[in-house]
Amino acid sequence: MSEPVNDFEYERRFFCREMPAEYDDGDTPTLILQSYYVHADNYALRVRLKSHDIRVDMTPDLDPIEILDRYRDHFSSAYVTVKGPSVGGTRYEMEHAIDTRIATELVQRGGALIIKNRYSVWIAEDGWSVDVFGGTNAPLVVAEAERATPVTNLTIPRFCITEITDQPRFNNDGLAGRPFSQWRDEFERELAANGPHFQPYFGTNRRME
Helix, strand or coil: CCCCCCCEEEEEEECCCCCCCCHHHCCCCEEEEEEEEEEEECCCCCCCEEEEECCCCCCCCHHHHHHHHHHHHHHEEEEEEEEEECCCCCCEEEEEECCCCHHHHHHCCCCCEEEEEEEEEEEEEEEEEEEEEEECCCCCEEEEEEEEECCCCCCCCCCCEECCCCHHCCCCCHHHCCCCHHHHHHEEEHHHHHHHCCCCCCCCCCEEE
């Protein structure tokens, strides 16, 4: 008999114009470099490397492999992750820690790359992650609130422009397959025409003053 599967992540995600200065406490953000070996139909297989002691500016001309080569000894943790499609802010995820040396060699040998700085901030009653992307996904900024249960009755900060929870193109695997720089203008036209949108089926959306 198969054992029950409870490996799901619950999150809501938002498009932002920038990382607000007041949420940068001066500590080094987490540098994340990840390579996607499957990124189709909202299914993903990735290798992720993390570093907590180097600060890299997320510019459009950033080369993830060059950064990996330069700072390979600074990455302190690595993971293999499998993800399923996201439905209503819920997504299957199974993650396993691996040796950073093996992860580095895998990333150097293939996959579609993402590089970003992750800032961890506390807003109202929730811990948030704010991701600032570099390379072909610059200048994208995405904020997400994640909980152990569905994210309902959320206090949404003002720097969150519109919700992207159920837009697969903004998932990291979506960005690996088609970087933000390729469709940024299209998205901005959509946003200008339709205005901001926040999902109504997650309870009460409270906007911070």
